[in-house]
Amino acid sequence: MEINILIGGAAGQGMDTVMNLLGKALVREGYGLIYTKDYMSRVRGGHNFSMLRIAAATPWTVVESTDILVALNEETYQLHQEKLTPSGRVIYDPDLFSLPDDESRGLPIELEKLAVEAGGKVMANTVAVGALLVLIGMEGREVERLLKESFAHKDGVAEKNIDALKAGMLAASKQCSACFTLPPLKEKKERLFIDGNQVLGMSALASGCRFLSAYPMTPSTGVMNYLAAKTKTHPVVVEQAEDEIAAINMALGASYAGIRAMTCTSGGGFSLMVEGLSLAGMTETPLVVIVAMRPGPATGLPTRTEQGDLEFAIHGGHGEFPRAVLSATSQEDAFYRLNKAFELADRFQTPVIFLSDQNYADTHRSVEPFNFDRLKYNRNLAEEAEFDKPYKRYRLTDSGVSPRIIPGRYKGETVLVDSDEHDENGNIIEDGETRKLMVDKRMRKLEALSNEMDEPDLYGDAQPKILLIGWGSNYGVLREAVDALLAVGKKIAMLHFSDLWPLPCRRLNELLPNVASAYCIENNASGQLASLIKRETGIEITGSILKYDGRPFLPGEIIAEVGKNDAS
């Protein structure tokens, strides 16, 4: 038993307010939720919509069909009525438009009129929440509490909103009550209602990141917003750089001077950063770069999703240097994995790229509280007894990692880093012998770094015939697809990568020879993970399910594709 809600309208009509209010109330009552956003790159007008799926356990994805359509304008009805189930309902404002005569599912609520009566047109969204509550058979107390919390410092605003909420409830209850049934709850668990970017911001802060320098770029900006809000209460500095080149170089300066630092961007900004990335490799300066992917090339589709920058993340930057590439698969995992990115950067003194995408970044889900005790903070800095004097920043070692100290920490010791090829001291050199020693030193770090990469997550049948291979934010949709196919008796499993570079190959090599068919599922046009697997293992994955229209996969699309080829 589930309920799916879709709300749509023009940008600026406040769909977010409705979903956040209703979503948070539902999560507090103990329901499992996912809430996704589909929005245009404009501030007013156009067509935006959000989807909310309510279940007992937290769903991994939204689904194609919808039970309740909240149409804030006529276009929303026209665009989405096909998805509405036969027993579904459409909430709309009859003063704004009317539904076709043969549409029996309409539930007219005078959203604006009731809002004006309660004190202002802006509260039309609150009226809509009231109507939704009645439809799903939920009481108003949690929403009322939320309204009081969020308007605590504004005189009378909470009360007016509560009036609007009640007006919506009353209007809806005259027409229908509990038309839909919420799923039964076994136990009421405490859960967070949080989106992907907020998870990353929180993880960065709790990982000891003290400096974020970035230039706004959708869909990464949420990370910047999260940390900026925290600068009022926590020792973290956020600087909006003049461009992405400055952003990465500022972060490198901060990291060199000894604090954990990070930058975040999307593909276009990362293009501007790659010289700086190469500098991080050469100077052996720890750095975390979050790249929230969106469709390219160039400006592409600014508010949409894609996984088109995997190859770019692995290869971006001139010259050869070690790096790690990790990715966000789900909120549950990304919280700890970004901490791992900071740990790897410090331990191997090299850049770590953390790939996210719009699908991950903008999606809210209900998740169990995180365990902050699992976060690590090992700076891998040398104590006074652990380095030879005078200090040499690039001392040659077996591991390739040199003892690192912070400038200004030890009397008489200085730290010199250089983007030119250098000797152990950091001074410019040009001779071939030192050059080779330094390249080998840096590249030696890859060996131990490879051992830190997590093997891909295996889920489903233990001896699968069909294997779905994915990475990043497709984790959820693959889970749903696998569950559905397992339920109809398929011997199917998914193999899902979070850590991507250096590519962990053990499980691939074990599993692939034994499966009848394997598919790489990717949000890109060229199958970048498949190419990477082929390069690293020699194994060709023949099946490929690719989507690059800027929208995330829905489970049905994958199930249908697999069904076409694996009818058995």
Add this chain to the structure above:
Amino acid sequence: MMQANDYMINEPAWCPGCGNFFIREALAEALSELDIDPANLLICSGIGQAAKIPHYIRANGFNGLHGRAISPALGAGVANKNLKIIVESGDGDSYGEGGNHFIHNVRRNPDIAHFVHNNQVYGLTKGQASPTSDQGMKTGVQVNGVILPALNPLAMALVLGAGFIARCFSGEKEHLKETMKAAINFSGYALIDILQPCVSFNKVNTYGWYKKRVYFPEISNPGDWNSAMELSRQWGDKIPLGIFYQKPRPTFGSHIPVLEGEPLVFRTFNPAAHSGLQEEFL
């Protein structure tokens, strides 16, 4: 106290007679007279002949990318406000490739002294025009002579709100040293545009050319913006030297409350103490 000579390390790879040598000496003397501990000094540079300076002065050094000298300096200052930070680079690096960072860091006003070795040419890449090359100068690339009007870094910095701007000449070492000391002690962004003969590639703006033109005007009120602008714009037969403008304004760091107290880098941290961050999402 360290002597000037103690600050000078390694053998510079500059051409004999290059104006950079005097700039290095002046810096070493300034540091010695200010008694600055090399462990608490950070010199950030970009790429170019001038930008090699971190290799020739005893200090912490961040010899970064071409044009990107100020950005790491800003980040380092956030991490550790106790570091004395000097950015030292060429005219091409500071005003050309790094022009955007120049503009916005003047606005930010971090506590950084910025010394630009302005030889009006790209030295390291063998003599192309720089943003400060005079019109008409012929190079291997500007074969018909430079057609763009020269960029005026001091006037530009003034317009952007700089609190300290000065012009020096590497042939006037004593004056340069004193000006460097003032810039290092200044709270906020302090720019010194240092005229520096490049004996190999700039055959126009030679020692003799500068010597004939430079003079020390009487500057009675260094807080007078209009006179500073007038001095900044003098170029040609007469080129004034001196601190044209000096008037502190709130620094970048002073706007950031969390930077008060101990430098960020020396504060302890425990991730487990942060689980309260989740509460807003409950």
